[in-house]
Amino acid sequence: MKRTPLFQVHQAAGARLIEFAGYEMPVQYSGVLEEHRTVRLKAGIFDLSHMGEFLFTGPEALGALQRLLTNDLSKLEVGGAQYSLLCLENGGIVDDVIVFRLAQGYLMVVNAANIAKDLDWIKAHLPEGVHLEDQSEDTALIAVQGPEAARIVQALTSLALDGLYSFEAAEDQVAGKKALIARTGYTGEDGFEIYLGAADAVAVWEALMAVGQPLGLVPVGLGARDTLRLEAGLTLYGHEIDERTTPLEAGLGYFVRFEKGDFLGKEALLKQKAEGVKQKLVAFTVEGRGIPRQGYPLLAPDGSVIGRVTSGSFSPTLERDIGMGYVQTAFAAPGTLIGVDIRGKARPAEVIKGRFVPSRTRRRP
């Protein structure tokens, strides 16, 4: 099993470690609920060094990425970041990614579990004149998320974070180490994702903990990362999205720009858009108690199966059970009363609009 540069830091902090995407990763430190609540109230620090980073350079890089990705990169300026999707020709999702435009090229950040698959897919569709460098092994990624995140990171960088908004990034230093500082995250909170050389990870983590601990900063594992993103209504590859689901079904149509020109999956997605999707991803709350888990059937009021759960949890913020899943389109409108089959018992549930907690990211006005 692989380890991130921060492995020993996690061990020393008493983390419980599990295998995730081939890495030995912290799933929790003090406990999922406490870590989750601390991110909502103060701040949390996450090791995301397992994620993949690909750098695209060369004169044809933009053109190649425009063809590989569903979103439109053409208007992205240096220092900008964009959420996007890699799709199969049939519209199924290969991966969801964030692309940064840097001075030297485009940096694509991909899910750890998909690094090898993405590389194969991208290389098979990469024209001449583009250089692709897989920097995953040499790159560490530390996220600081929560209402205190800006104060913590600002204490260690001369970059004026006031001028950096959601989905913007800048190359500067953190704790004296070269870093790409991005105002992005996966929690619904304001926060940063800091890309570093692997050799600098421990020093920067320790510096962030030293300035952050008095402000309430705690290390957060993959367990709370999952419940935080679920409350924020964010999709997770392998749960809400995969090669059998399309961006249109997953409610990610905003990130598919048909007008930009040709791209992989365009034809299939245009057809699906014209015909209308048969299933849609929804978020729902469960009445009473019972946690919907991935794969549990979703039910119409008459008890017939209309879909399946993709993710579910107890929501520490709402203090009730929540989930996401696919339902037949007729049942996807907010307010629709559905059911979820929890180990043989039908529990009432209600489709809600979008997300469980309001977004607190810092949008450019």
Next chain:
Amino acid sequence: MYPENLKYSKEHEWVMAEAGNRARIGITFFAQKELGDVVFVELPEEGAEVAAGDGFAVVESVKAVSDIYAPVSGRVVEVNQALNDNPERINEDPYGEGWIAVIEMTDAAELDDLLNSDDYAALVAEA
């Protein structure tokens, strides 16, 4: 971590024999630690008849759902309703406030099939 006055099942339940053929049941320190934060307990119905080995309650943590098996046969005569509002008591006090139910045993000899504290500690040491 594994009190000597209790009996233990291989499925990580503990049993406290009480007067009147009563068996108080919960999950062990090891079980609650493995599950992590408990957020919901599906309690059995009072009056339900259970056989040793039956799933009779469900403990849900943030990440996992776990069936709780009746370590002895009998009738459920008491359930810990306080867990409805405070499921975290299973984590905080697994052998005390975190008890799940009391079964009135039909055959107290079933207790002899369970593990003692030392044997259970050895079992989880291997896990």
